Amino acid sequence: DLPFTSGSTAADGALTFRRIIPGGRGWGSMAYDPVRNRIVLFGGSTGQTQADTWLFDGQNWTRVFPATSPVQRYGHRMVWDAARGKIVMFGGHRGDIRLNDTWEWDGTNWTEKTPANSPSARENHAMCYDAERQLVVLHGGNSAANGTAELWTWDGTN
Numbered sequence: 001d002l003p004f005t006s007g008s009t010a011a012d013g014a015l016t017f018r019r020i021i022p023g024g025r026g027w028g029s030m031a032y033d034p035v036r037n038r039i040v041l042f043g044g045s046t047g048q049t050q051a052d053t054w055l056f057d058g059q060n061w062t063r064v065f066p067a068t069s070p071v072q073r074y075g076h077r078m079v080w081d082a083a084r085g086k087i088v089m090f091g092g093h094r095g096d097i098r099l100n101d102t103w104e105w106d107g108t109n110w111t112e113k114t115p116a117n118s119p120s121a122r123e124n125h126a127m128c129y130d131a132e133r134q135l136v137v138l139h140g141g142n143s144a145a146n147g148t149a150e151l152w153t154w155d156g157t158n
Contacts, residue, residue: 022054022061027074031087034080036107040087045074049094053110066109073099075123075142083134084156090138093123098143102154115158119150 022028028044039056043049051072055062076092076099087105091098098121102113119125125141136154140147 022052022063025050027093029076029078029089029092031078031080033087033105033107034082035085038107040078040105042070042078042089042105043073043076043092049074053105068112069110070101070103070112071099077125077127077138078105079127079129079136081136081154081156082129082131088127088136088154090119090127090154091122091125091141097121098123113157115154117158119152120148122148 022041023046025044025046028041028050030039030041032039037057041054041056043051049072051069053064053066053069055064070089071094073092073094076089078087078089080086081088081104084104085106089103089105089110091100093099100118100121102115102118103110104113119138119141120143122141122143126139128137129135130137130153133153134155138152138154140149142148
């Protein structure tokens with residue numbers, strides 16, 4: 001991976017580079033950030049649960065290393081929150097633990113939020129943004145016992 005030096009004198013042929021892209025994965029989550037014009041990818045499973053953040057500008061993937069980052073997970077969901085200008089991520093699954101944490105991506109760093117009220121731990125739920133009410137909406141998912149039909153909204157605080 002870049003950056004590195006080869007020590008080559010070119011006598012052994014041209015130096016070639018491999019493309020750097022996220023490894024094949026399932027159950028990760030992506031959301032589009034229209035302010036920074038990037039798709040943000042977090043986590044998923046490549047056979048091992050991941051905690052990496054990648055940005056896609058339409059041509060190239062770039063792995064970023066934020067100062068703060070959520071734990072590895074899969075089955076989580078992310079959505080653009082237009083009212084607050086951030087991507088919101090909720091829940092997922094890590095090993096044998098379902099998660100109920102809320103994170104926001106501001107284009108540089110992840111910040112964990114600590115709402116007074118929060119949905120129970122879950123994975124494979126649905127999230128979308130309600131532009132009229134300026135709320136993130138979460139529905140359903142798999143909780144500890146089984147599927148749930150709960151409906152939750154996020155206003156940036158609770």
